[in-house]
Amino acid sequence: MALQRRLKPAPVLVALAPALVVLPLGIVLLRDLHGGGVEQIGRFWLAALQPSLDPTLLKHQLAELQITALTALLAWSLSSLAGLLLGVLSSTTICSTLTGRRWPAVVLRRCLAPLRSIHELIWGLLLLQLFGLNGWVAVLAIVLPYSALLARVLADQLDQQELPALIALRCAGVPAVINLFTSLMPPVAAALRDHIGHRLDCALRSALLLGIFGLGGLGTELMLSLQSLRFRELWSGLWLMALLLALMNLVIRRLSARHGLLLLTLALPLVTLLWSHRLNHDLSLPRWIQGAPWPPWAQLRDGLTQAWVETPWLELVGRTLLITVLASGVAIGLPPLLRLIAPDDGPGRMLKAGWLLMRLLPPPLTALLLMLASKPTLAVAALALGLHHSGVMGLVLEDGLERVDGRHQQAMVALGAPRRSAWLFGVLTPASRRYLAYAAYRSDVILRDTAVVGLVGGAGLGWQLMEALSSFHWPQVGWLILVYAVLTLLGELASEQLQERA
Amino acid sequence: MAVLEFRRAGLTGRLQPLDLTIRLGETTVLLGRSGAGKSSLIGLCNGSLLPDEGSVLWQGHDLNRCRPAQRRQIGTLWQDLRLVEELTVLQNINTGALGRHSLLWGLRNLLQPLEPELGDVLLHQVGLSNGLRDQRVSGLSGGERQRVALARLLRQQPMLTLADEPLSALDPRLANDVLNLLLDQSSCVISLHRPDLMHRFQRVLGLRQGELVLDAAPSAITEATLAWLYSEG
Numbered sequence: 001m002a003l004q005r006r007l008k009p010a011p012v013l014v015a016l017a018p019a020l021v022v023l024p025l026g027i028v029l030l031r032d033l034h035g036g037g038v039e040q041i042g043r044f045w046l047a048a049l050q051p052s053l054d055p056t057l058l059k060h061q062l063a064e065l066q067i068t069a070l071t072a073l074l075a076w077s078l079s080s081l082a083g084l085l086l087g088v089l090s091s092t093t094i095c096s097t098l099t100g101r102r103w104p105a106v107v108l109r110r111c112l113a114p115l116r117s118i119h120e121l122i123w124g125l126l127l128l129q130l131f132g133l134n135g136w137v138a139v140l141a142i143v144l145p146y147s148a149l150l151a152r153v154l155a156d157q158l159d160q161q162e163l164p165a166l167i168a169l170r171c172a173g174v175p176a177v178i179n180l181f182t183s184l185m186p187p188v189a190a191a192l193r194d195h196i197g198h199r200l201d202c203a204l205r206s207a208l209l210l211g212i213f214g215l216g217g218l219g220t221e222l223m224l225s226l227q228s229l230r231f232r233e234l235w236s237g238l239w240l241m242a243l244l245l246a247l248m249n250l251v252i253r254r255l256s257a258r259h260g261l262l263l264l265t266l267a268l269p270l271v272t273l274l275w276s277h278r279l280n281h282d283l284s285l286p287r288w289i290q291g292a293p294w295p296p297w298a299q300l301r302d303g304l305t306q307a308w309v310e311t312p313w314l315e316l317v318g319r320t321l322l323i324t325v326l327a328s329g330v331a332i333g334l335p336p337l338l339r340l341i342a343p344d345d346g347p348g349r350m351l352k353a354g355w356l357l358m359r360l361l362p363p364p365l366t367a368l369l370l371m372l373a374s375k376p377t378l379a380v381a382a383l384a385l386g387l388h389h390s391g392v393m394g395l396v397l398e399d400g401l402e403r404v405d406g407r408h409q410q411a412m413v414a415l416g417a418p419r420r421s422a423w424l425f426g427v428l429t430p431a432s433r434r435y436l437a438y439a440a441y442r443s444d445v446i447l448r449d450t451a452v453v454g455l456v457g458g459a460g461l462g463w464q465l466m467e468a469l470s471s472f473h474w475p476q477v478g479w480l481i482l483v484y485a486v487l488t489l490l491g492e493l494a495s496e497q498l499q500e501r502a
Numbered sequence: 503m504a505v506l507e508f509r510r511a512g513l514t515g516r517l518q519p520l521d522l523t524i525r526l527g528e529t530t531v532l533l534g535r536s537g538a539g540k541s542s543l544i545g546l547c548n549g550s551l552l553p554d555e556g557s558v559l560w561q562g563h564d565l566n567r568c569r570p571a572q573r574r575q576i577g578t579l580w581q582d583l584r585l586v587e588e589l590t591v592l593q594n595i596n597t598g599a600l601g602r603h604s605l606l607w608g609l610r611n612l613l614q615p616l617e618p619e620l621g622d623v624l625l626h627q628v629g630l631s632n633g634l635r636d637q638r639v640s641g642l643s644g645g646e647r648q649r650v651a652l653a654r655l656l657r658q659q660p661m662l663t664l665a666d667e668p669l670s671a672l673d674p675r676l677a678n679d680v681l682n683l684l685l686d687q688s689s690c691v692i693s694l695h696r697p698d699l700m701h702r703f704q705r706v707l708g709l710r711q712g713e714l715v716l717d718a719a720p721s722a723i724t725e726a727t728l729a730w731l732y733s734e735g
Contacts, residue, residue, distance in 0.1 A: 168584035173574025178608035
């Protein structure tokens with residue numbers, strides 16, 4: 001107890017300490033490094049400054065980019081509409097106001113949990129097996145987890161609201177439905193608009209990621225460019241994607257001001273269907289692929305038992321968790337560490353540009369890039385995932401630092417503190433609690449994303465899932481998805497508790 | 503004519519069972535020390551609190567089983583106002599009329615505040631400038647918010663008006679204006695910390711330690727009675 005009382009690190013140290021994982025990761029990477037690969041990585045970064053401007057290539061990439069955008073927009077619109085409906089239905093406050101019972105909302109919430117716990121990439125690969133290559137596969141792969149996620153966010157927001165206005169209007173004889181719209185919806189509207197807007201950015205990245213795994217669009221092109229080491233072509237595509245992301249963020253910001261976002265989500269399904277027709281992109285109704293008949297129960301039971309016994313669960317789960325811990329360490333610890341090394345505004349702006357680049361690069365591409373110079377190891381998978389998420393965390397940190405009152409740092413300087421110490425105590429310390437609260441949520445996302453790098457990096461449950469899918473080992477696929485879902489839900493629970501503490 | 507009746511209605515630990523009749527056209531003031539049970543009595547009157555024993559009847563019907571159309575005849579000016587912070591002044595005022603209109607009207611009010619002319623009349627009535635009409639209530643001062651809540655109450659046009667400490671945060675002149683508006687309503691029950699104002703009401707109810715100990719006309723109440731009502735122990 002005495003020891004526990006003494007070891008109570010300040011939040012700012014908790015934010016910096018995870019960067020220690022960079023050391024073991026660096027050692028492993030240096031051990032496996034080979035010279036030829038380092039040269040390729042150098043070429044890759046140089047190509048960022050000299051992307052290919054070949055008109056034929058750009059025209060082709062623009063067409064593929066449209067497919068990515070179309071997939072993302074359609075998925076975003078459908079998941080927003082479905083998420084809003086499911087969120088209202090799974091709010092215990094709304095349910096108890098309308099029906100006098102909480103349990104239907106609780107049951108619905110539990111049913112939605114597995115949908116959001118499975119990564120869109122896994123949904124994509126599963127749906128691909130069931131329906132074959134069809135535009136709807138990528139759309140549905142995004143819609144399923146995103147609607148469940150939005151539903152949870154909305155239900156949580158609604159249930160966290162103070163209820164005085166609701167009670168006041170109920171006592172004034174206002175009917176339940178309009179009372180809910182009037183007293184509960186306006187307080188959650190701003191947060192909801194922000195979340196829905198942010199989801200469009202996520203949907204674009206997901207659509208790109210699904211493309212990398214063969215579901216069409218720009219992602220597929222980027223993967224082909226990387227595999228043939230055509231880095232300048234790769235960067236043309238990446239810069240186009242960056243432009244699209246910036247454009248979409250601008251549109252969302254403009255539309256968020258009034259009710260434009262709602263109108264956009266309502267109009268998009270029709271617009272995208274017409275657009276797909278123009279692009280010759282197949283959005284016809286997907287048809288179930290007729291496979292082998294459903295096996296008898298005894299055979300199925302034996303298959304499931306055998307798959308459970310033959311899978312090395314401890315090792316797979318352990319490796320997945322290790323990737324999560326290492327990647328979280330990089331993602332959370334690297335931004336404040338680098339900022340501490342360069343606390344001035346000039347280098348800060350350069351770092352911000354670096355975070356934007358990291359966020360732009362999908363983790364599988366980073367993993368493949370690292371594998372040009374190293375062996376496929378757990379460290380590569382963790383670093384690729386960690387670097388991508390450090391881009392996100394770096395931007396969150398910069399946003400937090402901008403909000404800090406400059407007088408704290410001035411006070412530290414007046415006290416005679418050195419430049420870095422003044423920044424650490426006067427700027428990073430006040431910003432660290434909010435940063436850590438977001439970091440807890442990000443670790444939860446990283447756990448979900450281990451599926452993505454696992455598929456590439458040859459480690460953990462993600463890798464095993466890819467193997468099982470390729471060999472049509474359905475009992476094992478079933479178990480792996482179940483274990484992934486349970487792990488993600490446990491991670492979600494843990495991150496919620498961490499966020500409450502932060 | 504009796505509109506609200508308490509039949510041995512009480513709240514465990516807060517309000518002892520009591521019998522009480524509130525009549526149409528009657529103005530009633532509720533006096534007592536802090537924690538005497540005034541807010542609990544108001545809560546039972548508007549149905550936000552359910553009696554642990556006995557019952558509260560509105561026009562002969564159990565208040566908690568009344569339909570919204572019946573409940574909208576009781577209006578409350580809450581101590582904590584209970585405005586929808588994210589909505590504008592006019593949208594908040596219009597929430598007073600939600601009980602009389604369709605769902606579509608309510609949704610339209612959320613998209614674009616409706617009936618601004620009526621809103622302006624009410625704002626003028628409560629002494630607010632119509633320049634505030636489109637401002638969010640979260641940005642208003644305490645006194646302005648109080649008057650928006652009052653305007654909402656006027657928009658509701660209730661048969662019985664309840665008010666819980668409506669003058670506590672107001673300067674004397676504003677308090678007088680607000681009290682005049684409340685007393686203009688057909689029937690009202692108002693809890694106050696101002697015994698000096700009791701002569702403006704027709705009836706005085708006194709609560710002491712959760713028990714209704716006084717029910718009389720103001721003229722029948724002596725200084726000694728008031729001193730006892732506000733004494734400790």
